[in-house]
Amino acid sequence: MLSKIQYAFNVSLDGFIEDAQGSLDWSNPDEELHRHFNQKEAETDIFLYGRRLYEIMAGFWPTADQDLSLPAYILEYARIWNAKPKLVFSKSLSEVGPNSRLVRDDLAGEVRRLKAQPGKSISVGGAELAASVMELGLIDEYSLYIHPVILGGGKPMFPALRQKIDLELVETQTFTSGVVLLRYRLAGEG
Helix, strand or coil: CECEEEEEEEEECCCEEECCCCCCHHHCCCHHHHHHHHHHHHCCCEEEEEHHHHHHHHCCHHHHCCCCCCCHHHHHHHHHHHHCCEEEECCCCCCCCCCEEEECCCHHHHHHHHHCCECCEEEEECHHHHHHHHHCCCCCEEEEEEECCCCCCCEECCCCCCCCCCEEEEEEEECCCCCEEEEEEECCCC
């Protein structure tokens, strides 16, 4: 089976992934949601990151598993994240950390090669990178983790597109925190 590309993000009820100050703090997952993310990330073959989200992730997770004061589910996520290969798309970074590879150009070619390989799933992270992959028509699934908050502004999860993308709902889940997962795949891909 060929790999599927998934775009998943915490999003406010009004569609933002960052608040107006660029912060993600409003979307701090509780233990139940974090364990759900741990399971999803464990099933992912490779992470694709844009520069900004990679820097956020690389600023904490590489050493998080050494801080034994953190809860077990956070330590588990750190181990999962560190073990998975990461492809970082950036023209401004000069280097990336362990288990990561820097790609400066040929986004379409790199992503198509990965998608053509056997595997389970590829996770694309970062709004700008996801927008580029979306424009190429290469994202197979969208997972929105809708938080019970209205931010009133910030960075939207989805860019303006040249054409619509038809989707079909394949999963819903409500967490005790009030977060609702809506998972969609491309219409007709079932």
